[in-house]
Amino acid sequence: MIRQLLLVFLLLVATVLALGLGQASLGPEAVWQGLTGGDDAGALVVQILRGPRIATAILVGAAFGLSGAIFQTLLRNPLASPDVMGFSAGSGLAILGAVTVNLAVPMPIVACAGGLLTAAFVLVVARPAVGRTSLEGAPAVTIVLVGIGVGFTAAAFGSFLMTRLSGPEAAEAQRWLAGSLAARDWSDVLQLFGMVVVLVALLLLQVRNLRLLELGSELATGLGINVRKSRLGLSATAVLLAASAVAIAGPIAFVALMAPPLGARIARTTDAGGRMLASALTGALIVVLADLASRAMLPGLQLPIGVMTGILGAPYLLWLLSREIERGEL
Amino acid sequence: MSAFHLKAEALSVGYRDRPVLQNLTLDLPAGQSSAILGPNGCGKSTLLSTLARLLTPSRGKVLLGDIDVHCANSRQLSRRLAILPQFPVAPEGIRVGELVKRGRTPWRGFLSPWSSADSAACRNALDAVGMQELAERPLSELSGGQRQRAWLALVLAQDTPLLLLDEPTSFLDLPHQIDVLKLLRDRIEKTGTTVVSVLHDLNLAARFNDNLVLLGHAGLVAEGVPETVITPENLRKAFDLEARVIPDPVTDRPMVVPL
Numbered sequence: 001m002i003r004q005l006l007l008v009f010l011l012l013v014a015t016v017l018a019l020g021l022g023q024a025s026l027g028p029e030a031v032w033q034g035l036t037g038g039d040d041a042g043a044l045v046v047q048i049l050r051g052p053r054i055a056t057a058i059l060v061g062a063a064f065g066l067s068g069a070i071f072q073t074l075l076r077n078p079l080a081s082p083d084v085m086g087f088s089a090g091s092g093l094a095i096l097g098a099v100t101v102n103l104a105v106p107m108p109i110v111a112c113a114g115g116l117l118t119a120a121f122v123l124v125v126a127r128p129a130v131g132r133t134s135l136e137g138a139p140a141v142t143i144v145l146v147g148i149g150v151g152f153t154a155a156a157f158g159s160f161l162m163t164r165l166s167g168p169e170a171a172e173a174q175r176w177l178a179g180s181l182a183a184r185d186w187s188d189v190l191q192l193f194g195m196v197v198v199l200v201a202l203l204l205l206q207v208r209n210l211r212l213l214e215l216g217s218e219l220a221t222g223l224g225i226n227v228r229k230s231r232l233g234l235s236a237t238a239v240l241l242a243a244s245a246v247a248i249a250g251p252i253a254f255v256a257l258m259a260p261p262l263g264a265r266i267a268r269t270t271d272a273g274g275r276m277l278a279s280a281l282t283g284a285l286i287v288v289l290a291d292l293a294s295r296a297m298l299p300g301l302q303l304p305i306g307v308m309t310g311i312l313g314a315p316y317l318l319w320l321l322s323r324e325i326e327r328g329e330l
Numbered sequence: 331m332s333a334f335h336l337k338a339e340a341l342s343v344g345y346r347d348r349p350v351l352q353n354l355t356l357d358l359p360a361g362q363s364s365a366i367l368g369p370n371g372c373g374k375s376t377l378l379s380t381l382a383r384l385l386t387p388s389r390g391k392v393l394l395g396d397i398d399v400h401c402a403n404s405r406q407l408s409r410r411l412a413i414l415p416q417f418p419v420a421p422e423g424i425r426v427g428e429l430v431k432r433g434r435t436p437w438r439g440f441l442s443p444w445s446s447a448d449s450a451a452c453r454n455a456l457d458a459v460g461m462q463e464l465a466e467r468p469l470s471e472l473s474g475g476q477r478q479r480a481w482l483a484l485v486l487a488q489d490t491p492l493l494l495l496d497e498p499t500s501f502l503d504l505p506h507q508i509d510v511l512k513l514l515r516d517r518i519e520k521t522g523t524t525v526v527s528v529l530h531d532l533n534l535a536a537r538f539n540d541n542l543v544l545l546g547h548a549g550l551v552a553e554g555v556p557e558t559v560i561t562p563e564n565l566r567k568a569f570d571l572e573a574r575v576i577p578d579p580v581t582d583r584p585m586v587v588p589l
Contacts, residue, residue, distance in 0.1 A: 076419075205440075212435060216419035218384050223435045223488070224408030270423030 003267040004274065007281040011058070014285055018054050018292040019046050048185075056184040056248060057291045057305075058284040059192045061255055063245040065263065065283020066203065068256030069276050070238035073210055074231060075140035078320055081256040082115070082242035085144055086151025088251035090118025091243040092177055093154040096161045099173065108195060108247040115243035118154065119235060122147045179252030179306030181291050188248050195244040202237050203276070210234055211272045252287065252306050254313020257320075259283035286312075334360045334395060334410065334491045334524055336381060341390035343373070343380050350376045353390070354550055356543060360491075363518055363525040365535040367559075368545030369569050374528045375416060375496055377545070381526065382413040382494045394492070408436035412485040416496040416528075420469050426480045427465035430455055433487030455486035459513060475506035482510065486517070493517075495527035499534070507531070511538040536560050536583045544568050560584035 019034070020026045024045060026034070034046025068081035082088045094114020095107055103110065126146040158177065162170045175182075209230035212220040217227045242256060263278030264270075290308040297303075338356040342349060350373040358364045366374045379385045381392050383399045392399040394410060412433075420429070433455065434448045456462045459479040464472065469480055478498065485493060498514075499507040515538055517523050529535040535542060536556040544551040544559050546568035552559040561584075565571045571588060578585035 208435070208440070211421075212432065214419070214421040215432065216415065216417070218379070218382075218413065218415035219418050219484075221384055221404065222382060222408060222411075222413035222415075222485075223432065224405035225435075226404060270421065270425075271428070272421070 003269070004277055004281070007263070007266055007278060007285065011281055011285050011288065014288045014292070015054055015058070018057070018288050019050050021292060021296045022050065052184045052186045052189050053181050053291070054288060055186075055189045056192060057181055057287040059189065059196050060181070060245040060249040060252065061259070061282075061284035061287030062280040063192075063196050063199070063241045063283070064252065064256040064287070065259035065279040065281070066200070066276055067238040067242040067245075068258075068283070069260040069263070069279035070203070070210070070234055070241075071256075072260045073214060073272060073275070074234055074238075075143060077140040077144060078261055079144045079257070079317075079324065080140060081260075082239065083251065083253050083256050084151070084317070085119075085122060085147025086149075086154055087115045087119050087122075087147070087239050088242050088246050088253075088256075089151040089154035089158070090121075091115040091246040092251040093118075093158050093161075095247065096158050096173055096177070099169075100161050100164050108191065108244055111243040111247035112240050115239045115246070116236065118150060119239045122150050123235075125150070175304055176250045177306075178304040179250040179309065180304045181249055181287075182302065182304075184248070192244060192248045196241070199237055199241050199244065203234075203241075206230065206234050206237065207273050207276065214272060249287075250304075250306065252309055254309045254317065255283050255286050255290075258313055258316055259286060262286075335393075336360075336492065336524065336526065337393045338377075338381065339390050339393065341377075341380060341387050341392065343376055343385055343387045349388075351380070352549060355390075356550070356553065358524070358526055358543075359541060360524045361518070361522045362540035363514065363527070363538065364541040364543060365527055365529045365539040366543045366545065367529060367532060367535055367568075368551075369547065372545045372547050372568075374545060377543075378413075378494055378496050378526065378528050382411065383407065384413065384415075405436060408488070408490075410490050411492045411494065412488040412490040413494045414481055414485045414496060414498060416500065418481050420477075422470075424469050425465070426461060426467055426469055426472070426483070427452070427456075429469055429480055430465070430483045430487050433484040433489075436488060436490075451489050452483075452487045455483040458486055458517060459483045475502050475509070478502055478506070478510065479513075482513070491522070492524045493526070495525065497528050497530065499529065499531070507534060514538070532560060532565075532586045533578065536585070537578065537581055556584050560586060 016031060019031045020028065026045065031046055034043035071080040071082065072078055091111040091114040094110045098105060098110045122143060126143045162173055165173060209225050212223050212225050213230060220227050259282040260275065260279040263282035264275050266282065267274060267278035269275055269278055291305050294303040294305045294308045336358040338354055341351060341354040343351045366377055368374050376385060380387055386400055399407065430452050434451060456465055459482050461479055461483060464476065469477060472480065482498065499510050502510065511534060514525050518525055539556065542556050542559040543553050544564055551568040552564045560575055562573055562575055565573050565586065573586050573588045575584045575586055
């Protein structure tokens, strides 16, 4: 518990830093004034420019962190996360498609539909061949590998769609696909907040199932839960969490992959509920810090946040892959 | 006829195109311990899994009292029937006490707080397996024998009148095997629990069980008290094993001496 508070504290520090630093740096005092309703130039930077951006970063990070933690617990595999398995890419492709044909449907709905369809497709392709027992479902590694393939396919379709767009539109789409928190306003924050609150409530109803599924499907059945329905419910919740984040900030890579193990390590918690909380906090921390770095590291240049998480995440993914191969799990 | 009398009626189970059990009818008396025996690959675990509703039969049914196990509400059943699979999965870093607590799931409502009955059941379960002192230890730090007892404590905490155990003694050395079997025997005598387990060791099975079910590759070979099941002829049929059967010098139960 104390360690969870440490994560909260780190997130607070990161938030204050992120509110203060940037092209125009503000002292802690100015940040405070901005938060408490001042109306000078510094306060406006906090209230209109950085505030919504950082609130978005926190929510996006928490949503990705939760999504990754659910998948990694369900599949017992550190590679399982919506970004690696292509679900985020599926949401992204759906949005790109909707933009290309000028579809008049709210983006979060498009993203959710795209994510769910992609997940369903991956599960159907990965479904076990003849002879396996009905309870177990496909092995995690198969799902992860099929997901990686589907993710690449979605990315390829995305590139194709982009050739249909005009120059400026394509540039905008490209920036969004890399993951971007630029130009978010409070209505974005509100929208995302609503979705995250609903999905977290749904998740809370299912944490108990997750704890039982951790014991394996046989024992979970023996303890009275419907394994298939529970898995489906949790997976859908995880897909939707990732999709809501993608709808607002684009498919930012590696946050969902890295947050759960990092969070579990910092919080030193083994309980499923505690790990979820730690992963949400760590996800938020990663996105806030990555956003800060992308704005403030190179003077005069704003990188898309996805570039920053990529710089952090790609080496981690490679390390993870080499470890899995060494252990003979891939 | 007890409400916890477990019966299989004309049961056929298979994995898609490969039938494993065909037309099997069994009667497992309540308040006794039954062991399922047979050569590797004859379908012992498949039978146990089907009895426990983990597998759905292609034909026939499993009755617990007069309830069809495969149609009943799973949560209701989880208060009557506990299953310990052969390879349960431990969440990383879990402590023995937390593990045992999960056995209380069937008895707890969604928001109901931890009750004194829950605590008592967990304490009794840990006591029964002699692990009260190890409750705070992570499962991964324990020896194989202790770990197996921790898993047993989980299903004991579930507090069901019927226990189905898939090879509860595998990977244990002889003294630990006897520990586990004695502990189950004790449970049966104290609480009238019905225990059905898959076992490998014929002599131990004959010694600690009231009732044996012997399967061969062609289906059921024999069922009944150890004396009628463990015979040279049945062993030949089930295992293709030539053996002499003598009464064991301590309990007079049948003992297999391979030739």
